[in-house]
Amino acid sequence: xxxxxxxxxxxxxxxxxxxxxxxxxxxxxxxxxxxxxxxxxxxxxxxxxxxxxxxxxxxxxxxxxxxxxxxxxxxxxxxxxxxxxxxxxxxxxxxxxxxxxxxxxxxxxxxxxxxxxxxxxxxxxxxxxxxxxxxxxxxxxxxxxxxxxxxxxxxxxxxxxxxxxxxxxxxxxxxxxxxxxxxxxxxxxxxxxxxxxxxxxxxxxxxxxxxxxxxxxxxxxxxxxxxxxxxxxxxxxxxxxxxxxxxxxxxxxxxxxxxxxxxxxxxxxxxxxxxxxxxxxxxxxx
Ligand code: GUN
Numbered sequence: 001x002x003x004x005x006x007x008x009x010x011x012x013x014x015x016x017x018x019x020x021x022x023x024x025x026x027x028x029x030x031x032x033x034x035x036x037x038x039x040x041x042x043x044x045x046x047x048x049x050x051x052x053x054x055x056x057x058x059x060x061x062x063x064x065x066x067x068x069x070x071x072x073x074x075x076x077x078x079x080x081x082x083x084x085x086x087x088x089x090x091x092x093x094x095x096x097x098x099x100x101x102x103x104x105x106x107x108x109x110x111x112x113x114x115x116x117x118x119x120x121x122x123x124x125x126x127x128x129x130x131x132x133x134x135x136x137x138x139x140x141x142x143x144x145x146x147x148x149x150x151x152x153x154x155x156x157x158x159x160x161x162x163x164x165x166x167x168x169x170x171x172x173x174x175x176x177x178x179x180x181x182x183x184x185x186x187x188x189x190x191x192x193x194x195x196x197x198x199x200x201x202x203x204x205x206x207x208x209x210x211x212x213x214x215x216x217x218x219x220x221x222x223x224x225x226x227x228x229x230x231x232x233x234x235x236x237x238x239x240x241x242x243x244x245x246x247x248x249x250x251x252x253x254x255x256x257x258x259x260x261x262x263x264x265x266x267x268x269x270x271x272x273x274x275x276x277x278x279x280x281x282x283x284x285x286x
Pocket of ligand 1: 096098099140169
C-alpha cells in the first residue's frame with residue numbers, strides 16, 4: 001500500500017512557521033500581516049473556501065478582511081475596491097476568489113492587483129518571474145504540492161513528472177516549479193494522446209484536471225508518487241462527497257505515495273496562502 005501524504009499534518013507544520021513569522025513581524029516591526037479576501041457573488045464552493053481562508057488567517061494571528069460583493073457588482077466597482085486595497089498600507093495581501101461571475105473580466109481584475117500584494121501569484125509580473133526562476137510570490141496550490149513532494153522524495157533531480165491539467169492556477173505554475181527542481185516535465189491535458197501510457201512512465205503524477213476519478217491504477221507506475229489536486233463534489237448513493245481526480249482506492253495499491261482528498265492538497269494550499277501573506281508583509285517593510 002502507498003504511503004499516505006498527510007496534508008493536514010504537514011499544513012499544521014507550515015502554519016506553525018507562519019505563526020512564528022507573524023509574531024516576529026509584530027514584535028520587531030509592529031506589523032500585523034493582513035490578508036484582504038474579495039468574494040463576488042454566491043458560488044457555494046467559493047463561500048466555503050473563502051470562509052476557511054479567513055478563519056485560518058485569524059488562527060495564525062494574522063489580520064483578515066472579507067469583502068463580500070453582490071453578484072451584480074460592476075467591473076468598475078471591483079477595480080475601485082482593488083485600487084483602494086492596493087493603496088491601503090494596512091493590507092499586505094489581496095486575494096480575489098475565482099471564478100468571478102461571467103460578466104467580469106478575470107484577467108483585468110488580476111492585472112489590477114499590486115503585484116507586491118498578489119498572494120495568489122497570478123499577476124502577469126509574478127507569472128513571468130516564476131517562469132524566469134525569480135519568483136517571490138508563488139501560486140499556493142503548486143507551492144503546497146512541492147512541499148508534499150519534497151517530503152516523500154528528497155531527491156527530485158532527473159525524475160520524470162507528468163502534470164495532468166494546464167490551468168493557470170495549478171498546471172502551468174506546477175510545471176515551472178518541477179522544472180526548477182530539475183525534474184523532466186511533461187504537460188498533459190484533455191487533448192493529449194495516449195495519456196495513460198505517458199503517465200505510466202512517470203515517477204511523479206500531478207492530477208489537476210478537475211475530473212473525478214480520471215487517473216486509474218493502470219495510469220500509475222508501481223512505486224510512483226501521486227499528488228491529487230482535484231476537489232470534485234459528487235453524489236455517492238444519495239450523499240454529497242468530495243473526491244479527487246485520482247481513483248484513490250485502486251491507485252493507492254500501486255503508487256508508492258499518494259495524497260488523499262480531502263486532507264491532502266487542500267489544507268496545504270491555505271497554509272501556503274498565509275505563508276505568502278507573511279512574505280508579502282515582510283517585503284513591504286520600509
Ligand atoms: N479558486 C480556486 N482556487 C483558487 C485560488 O487558489 N485562488 C483564487 N483566488 N481563487 C481560486
